[in-house]
Amino acid sequence: MRHNEKVKLFATYMNGCAIAFFAVGCLGVAGSMLLRMEPMTCEKGLAYAVFFGGSVAWHLAGRRALNALEE
Template sequence: MPDSETSSKPPDARRALIRNERAKLSATYVNGLAIATFAVGGLAPLIALLSAGTPASAGAGLIYGLAGFCWIISGALHLLARGILRELTP
């Protein structure tokens, strides 16, 4: 049964609605990747390292470096998601 909201719209408006929904879905997915990258790669290793209670070893620098890299990747993915949302049409 067709939705009364979309069936009464002209074809161009319906295409714009579909395009907007696809853009929002893609942006949500990319932003989810950003959150996962931040949590798993950027935050969890730092919490594990800091809660270990042992002095920082030589590997700590690598962990800090990889965590920083994950933070940068997470930010870039978030900006990509925002860019996808700019494709929305009024």
């Protein structure tokens, strides 16, 4: 029982990291472009893609951690 709680806590932490990565990298870039009315540049597009990919990776790592749950 205690093992399952630790696994769920770890998966929640990983998913929280995924949300933070998305908020900072994706919403931050999009928000700054909208507020300043700036065009999309290659650097911003690359940053967006890297942070989006990182967010997906953190989320999938959290889901994978849930495979360690015991019945």
